[in-house]
Amino acid sequence: MLRFLTFVVFVLTACGAADLKDTTDATTGDARQLSFELVATLPHRPHAFTQGLVLGENNTLFESSGNYGKSHLVRLEPGSGHRVAARTDLPAYLFAEGLTLHADALYLLTWKAGVCFLYDPKTLQKLGRLEYYGQGWGLTSNGRQLIMSNGSQELSFRNARTFETESTLNVTLNGRALTRLNELEWVNGLIYANIWYEDTIVAIDPVSGRVVEQVDLSALRNYEHKSADALNGIAYKPESNTFLVTGKYWSQIYEIKLQEG
Ligand SMILES: [Ca+2]
Numbered sequence: 001m002l003r004f005l006t007f008v009v010f011v012l013t014a015c016g017a018a019d020l021k022d023t024t025d026a027t028t029g030d031a032r033q034l035s036f037e038l039v040a041t042l043p044h045r046p047h048a049f050t051q052g053l054v055l056g057e058n059n060t061l062f063e064s065s066g067n068y069g070k071s072h073l074v075r076l077e078p079g080s081g082h083r084v085a086a087r088t089d090l091p092a093y094l095f096a097e098g099l100t101l102h103a104d105a106l107y108l109l110t111w112k113a114g115v116c117f118l119y120d121p122k123t124l125q126k127l128g129r130l131e132y133y134g135q136g137w138g139l140t141s142n143g144r145q146l147i148m149s150n151g152s153q154e155l156s157f158r159n160a161r162t163f164e165t166e167s168t169l170n171v172t173l174n175g176r177a178l179t180r181l182n183e184l185e186w187v188n189g190l191i192y193a194n195i196w197y198e199d200t201i202v203a204i205d206p207v208s209g210r211v212v213e214q215v216d217l218s219a220l221r222n223y224e225h226k227s228a229d230a231l232n233g234i235a236y237k238p239e240s241n242t243f244l245v246t247g248k249y250w251s252q253i254y255e256i257k258l259q260e261g
Pocket residue numbers: 052053054099139140183184185233234235
């Protein structure tokens with residue numbers, strides 16, 4: 001009997017380990033370094049101070065752009081990275097930040113103003129508002145909750161109806177706090193994140209907070225002009241398993257495929 005129980009415990013433990021999507025290096029526990037293949041480029045609005053980027057139905061990108069007096073939200077034409085199909089401008093006292101799609105609504109943060117606006121993705125008409133405490137940087141959805149960054153190492157998991165924080169996660173890279181987390185994108189059980197003023201994207205385990213993958217995108221600078229600002233903006237294209245990435249005042253959106261090594 002004891003032997004049987006030991007076997008059951010072993011099997012349960014093994015299953016639990018398999019369920020955890022830990023893709024860190026098995027020998028060191030460190031984040032795995034990935035590389036990327038450049039699949040395509042799309043023209044990007046070069047005056048966009050890109051804060052949030054997300055892909056909706058029909059290959060349609062939504063983008064939020066920051067700065068006081070210039071903040072706005074756009075829906076682009078299907079397949080385009082720069083042709084605007086619809087636009088809404090924010091009042092001059094608001095600074096647009098992270099953007100995501102959740103349950104047929106767009107959610108837009110406003111940095112230090114503590115307000116998350118909801119919009120109809122088709123018309124960009126305002127549907128409502130929610131409130132948060134502190135700074136709002138990046139935003140994504142895991143299909144159930146919203147996940148928000150605030151410029152620190154902390155991510156907050158929020159109730160999509162009330163925007164109340166249900167749990168928080170401290171993000172670490174190889175055992176050290178990883179701060180300045182910015183734009184976010186939930187992809188297949190991992191949280192992909194920009195890090196403010198770094199040309200690196202990381203993939204975070206939503207349970208442990210550990211960075212399990214990182215990819216250096218600094219080579220994209222070779223295609224950009226000198227005044228291209230911070231790398232920021234991650235959208236995911238499920239049909240091709242590719243990422244659309246760009247930056248503030250970047251001239252292009254780059255479609256990339258992540259790969260081993
Ligand atoms: Ca995103």
